[in-house]
Amino acid sequence: MTSQPSPRFSPRIRTLDKSEWPDWMEVFQEAFNQEFPPERNARFEAVMEFDRTLGAFDGDRLVGTTVGSSFSMTVPGGPRPVCGVTGVAVLPSHRRRGVLSSLMRRQLADLHENGEALAALYASEAGIYGRYGYGRGVDNLFFRIPRHGARLAPHAPSDPALRVRVEKPATVREELEKVFEAVRPTRPGQYARNHERWNVLLADDETARRGNGPLRCVIAEDDAGVRGYALFRVKSQFTDHDVPDGEVMLMELFAVDPAAYALVWSQVLDRDLCSSVYAWNRPADDPVIHLLAEPRHLNAGWLDEMWIRVVDVERAMPERAYSAAADVVIEVEDPVCPWNEGRWRLSCDREGATWSRTTDPADVSLPVSVLGAAYLGGRPLGTYHSAGVADEHRRGALRELSAAMLWDIAPWGGLVF
Ligand SMILES: CC(C)(COP(=O)(O)OP(=O)(O)OC[C@H]1O[C@@H](n2cnc3c(N)ncnc32)[C@H](O)[C@@H]1OP(=O)(O)O)[C@@H](O)C(=O)NCCC(=O)NCCS
Known part of the structure; x- marks a missing residue:
């Protein structure tokens, strides 16, 4: 049995006030079929720019939202201001009645009026945003490398000055930030992270862990300082016959030079009691492709990552x-x-x-x-x-x-x- 489509309607749209955060959260959690614990909500709230939110209303009821974040993103040629669009949600009772379209059009008009030239977003589904002029600007790779296929090629660079240190991520945060800041300008799509974004990355409560182990960190350094790092969790497990079968879940890996990059990867790939590494969001040209002795063992898959909207071509x-x-x-x-x-x-x-x-x-x-x-x-x-x-x-x-x-x-x- 199919239901009749509900009539389209034009919601009233306005900026949300900080005091309306609970309503925003309610719409967001309902639309995403999620229930977040308070600590996760607090991390969300900390990165919200309330003057860049938009709410769609049916009478007094908030039924749809979109949020903008102000980023400085590397594009070919250097950093540029980009509006990161996120928090897009429409209540199930109001879906497919044109609420998202009204929000998207209004948001783009506002950006244009503010003199903003570019917007970017991560889509929950790839079929949604093309109609609003967003293009699939970035692909990413996900892969699961079995331990037996994780050997580095003989040509993998090395540097005897490098050594490895294991640390709790929070204690080396400044050093991680330094490495990231050195890498950020070199790759289009990388965006500057404020304190709150780093908090999101380094969050380590139960919701952030999602059933995996704590956030771990290895760094590669020489006497002059840190040159690379990996952030990861280990899903520790054993087979019925007590064979170690853990999996490294790679969260992030950056290095400022090839030897440090290879060393950090080798640490991730060769972790005791683990039989595989799973990386779910890596660049399409990840240099690790050229570091493995047998790159087919990457078992890579491919997805859309960021979608880019040229809001104002003239700028x-x-x-x-x-x-x-x-x-x-x-x-x-x-x-x-x-x-x-x-x-x-x-x-x-x-x-x-x-x-x-x-x-x-x-x-x-x-x-x-x-x-x-x-x-x-x-x-x-x-x-x-x-x-x-x-x-x-x-x-x-x-x-x-x-x-x-x-x-x-x-x-x-x-x-x-
Ligand atoms: C996705 C979502 C925001 C759409 O909102 P909506 O108000 O139902 O969208 P609209 O009614 O304005 O639809 C606009 C168009 O997009 C299409 N569309 C909507 N959701 C779509 C989806 N998930 N996949 C493909 N097309 C979609 C509609 O069919 C419509 O097409 P048309 O212009 O050709 O008629 C809403 O369903 C939702 O909140 N989903 C769950 C959370 C989510 O995925 N949010 C997006 C995060 S990036």
Whole structure:
């Protein structure tokens, strides 16, 4: 039996006050089928920017929400302000009546009015946000490496000056932050973490553990200081016959140079009483692929990670760096943000870029979601042509644009916001 669809309606939308946090939490937990303990709620509340929340109301009842977070995110060329969209939830009683659409449109209009050029989000389901002009800008890998396949290749770099230290994560927080700050500018998608975000990463109560062991940390250092670290939990278990069968659940691993990177990985891969390592969110070009003696043992799978929205093409497109020269007229389709629509000329080389309105005929036409997908530099554009999403009117123009927008390090956010 199918039920009648409920009529669409236009909710009243406004910014939420901090005092409405319990209502926000109620909608969020109901929509996500979750019940969070107070300590988790407190971590959430600490990262909330209440002046960037939006609530959708049916009468006095809060029925839908979206939240913005102010990030400084690395894009090709350096850090840029990005609105991290999160906390998107609609009460089951009001779903599929247009509440999300109203919230998304309002949020994008607000961002534009505030002069914000880019938004990013992690989607609960990949089918939701393309309709609002978000493009799948980042892929991630998840993998489960069995211990027997975890040997590093003979060419794996090493440095006799390096040594390993085991520490409680909270006690070396400053050193972890230093390593992260050194790595952050090198990969598009990485964003600056404030104190509260580090608290989220280092949280170690029962909800953060999810049935696994405590948060553990190994660091690689030399006399000058820490050069790399891994944060992980161990799911300690034994088979019926008492054979050790633990699993390392890798949370985060960063290093400032290849030898430290290899050393930290070797610690994670060769943990006593563990038979596998599970990493659920790694960059698509994780160098560990080239460090393993037999990389097929990665048993890798692949998912969408961040979705990127170019809110304002006029601001965003000349603000990033380009890998090659291009001179291309792009017809942008963007019914959700009509200020982006029309024909624009991108003229760029490795020194800089201009982006201006033009009446010249288009070389390529594409939806704004494709610019979002390619913005962080991880998406060749030919695939959109093959899929019938982008059109080329001048032979070679899409390839020219693609070569200019690609970057040599794959984008990746890592810590889900
Ligand atoms: C996902 C969610 C926010 C959608 O809200 P909603 O108010 O029902 O969405 P709308 O009615 O505005 O739907 C807008 C469009 O998105 C589509 N859509 C909604 N949810 C979708 C989903 N999960 N997958 C694919 N399409 C979806 C609708 O079919 C509709 O399509 P149309 O424009 O072609 O008609 C809501 O169902 C929800 O809170 N889900 C659980 C929590 C969640 O996943 N939140 C998102 C976190 S990133």
